[in-house]
Amino acid sequence: MTPPSTPPPPRPSAPPAPPHGPAASPAPASASRAGRAARALLRAVGRLTGPLASAPAPPARPSGPRPLWARLLPHVLALAATATLLPVTIVFLATEYRLPGTFAALLGTAQTAPLLFAAAHPLRVWRIVFPAGVLTALLLLGTPGVTEAGLPWPWPPMTIVGYLLLCLALSLRERRSVLIAVWVATALAGLALAVPAPGTDLAPTLVMVSVSAAVLFLGGSIQERSEAQRRLAEQETISEAERARRTVLEERARIARELHDVVAHHMSVITVQADSAPYRINGLPEEAHREFSAIAGTARQSLSEMRRLLGVLRSEESGGERAPQPGLEDLDTLVESAVRAGIEVRLTRTGQPSRLPQAIGLHAYRIVQEALANVVRHAPGSTARISVTGENGLLRLEVLNDRPEGPGAPLETSGTGHGLVGMRERARLAGGTLETGPVPGGGFKVAATLPLDPAPSGKDPAAT
Numbered sequence: 001m002t003p004p005s006t007p008p009p010p011r012p013s014a015p016p017a018p019p020h021g022p023a024a025s026p027a028p029a030s031a032s033r034a035g036r037a038a039r040a041l042l043r044a045v046g047r048l049t050g051p052l053a054s055a056p057a058p059p060a061r062p063s064g065p066r067p068l069w070a071r072l073l074p075h076v077l078a079l080a081a082t083a084t085l086l087p088v089t090i091v092f093l094a095t096e097y098r099l100p101g102t103f104a105a106l107l108g109t110a111q112t113a114p115l116l117f118a119a120a121h122p123l124r125v126w127r128i129v130f131p132a133g134v135l136t137a138l139l140l141l142g143t144p145g146v147t148e149a150g151l152p153w154p155w156p157p158m159t160i161v162g163y164l165l166l167c168l169a170l171s172l173r174e175r176r177s178v179l180i181a182v183w184v185a186t187a188l189a190g191l192a193l194a195v196p197a198p199g200t201d202l203a204p205t206l207v208m209v210s211v212s213a214a215v216l217f218l219g220g221s222i223q224e225r226s227e228a229q230r231r232l233a234e235q236e237t238i239s240e241a242e243r244a245r246r247t248v249l250e251e252r253a254r255i256a257r258e259l260h261d262v263v264a265h266h267m268s269v270i271t272v273q274a275d276s277a278p279y280r281i282n283g284l285p286e287e288a289h290r291e292f293s294a295i296a297g298t299a300r301q302s303l304s305e306m307r308r309l310l311g312v313l314r315s316e317e318s319g320g321e322r323a324p325q326p327g328l329e330d331l332d333t334l335v336e337s338a339v340r341a342g343i344e345v346r347l348t349r350t351g352q353p354s355r356l357p358q359a360i361g362l363h364a365y366r367i368v369q370e371a372l373a374n375v376v377r378h379a380p381g382s383t384a385r386i387s388v389t390g391e392n393g394l395l396r397l398e399v400l401n402d403r404p405e406g407p408g409a410p411l412e413t414s415g416t417g418h419g420l421v422g423m424r425e426r427a428r429l430a431g432g433t434l435e436t437g438p439v440p441g442g443g444f445k446v447a448a449t450l451p452l453d454p455a456p457s458g459k460d461p462a463a464t
Helices: 028-054 068-095 101-117 122-140 157-171 176-193 203-280 286-313 328-340 358-378 418-429
Strands: 344-350 383-391 394-401 433-438 444-451
Touching: 068 101, 068 157, 101 122, 101 157, 122 157, 122 176, 157 176, 157 203, 176 203, 203 286, 203 358, 203 418, 328 344, 328 358, 328 383, 358 383, 358 394, 358 418, 358 444, 418 433, 418 444
Parallel strands: 344 383
Antiparallel strands: 383 394, 394 444, 433 444
């Protein structure tokens, strides 16, 4: 019989191996401080990057006609920076800091490869590059390159260069609040990383914090200045458009006030003739009396409605026009006043119709008046030639002045353009055209063509 088997005696547990190697040298207390600092740093970064991720995007800038080189230059610079920093960072981490090759390749790529997109999406690139830089600093703590060689820590030189380029891209595209949050995160990261390594040199941290602040401030100032200039240019464009629109409206109101006096004269004549017809013509039947009375009543009602509508166009300061409106028969008086102002005027009339519609005569007179006023203001001492021609149902006006020969300086070097706007508006409302511009050899020309039979009411004069 075989004896019953007994369990083997328990083996004595082997004593723990003594620590050896440079990697096991840090004390447990130092490791716990490093862990607490890393967790605090990650929580701070999370609190800072959270609002940045949820913040609304900056307002889109209007896409102006920028040249192609200006659009491609930021991307070309980003490509050049990435191609330069990527291999240098990997080699520097592996050879100088003695970081394992796999970690050096991964961390170097994470810190430099996203810079390729920094010109288009700098904030998204920062959310990758900044945590990668912090993780690199934590892994470098305790490596021979930091503990023995005393290389810069927590920011290697290549990391500082790439991060400053990223800060420049951020400052040119993001709002001021985002730039402040980025700088605060950078400063907090430098202070938190200094906790587990109290004996390290703080120069890289000070360089990173101070230079990044200067880059963010300078780029932000450039961005705000360019934005202010862009808004000022937009405001000037809007103001110029509003000024031109207001000029047209004011000129139309002035034309309407003048035409009121012309139409009111004819309506008043109709009213007087209709009221006096029964007394001037004997033997009118009762139906004719009633017809003339209806015509006079309609004319009075039209005058009242026209005056009521005209009150909307008149300003509070302007009163009603009581003087008769001028016409082409008053050009001689206009020429005399221009001669007294110091310019020589020659007036030529060819084929001018004897009976001219009063509205057309008023428009023609105002166009010649404004053209002579421009000659007096901008070319004193010159000679002006006025030509009035009527043919084929059209009235042609031309005011041409030559270059002044005297030493007198112009009364105005730059005008507002209101006179040209007014002349062009009068010609358009009359169904005609207006041409203005300089002539060879110096001088200026104003030529207007007005139809003697104006377009009926409600018809677009531009289509005539």
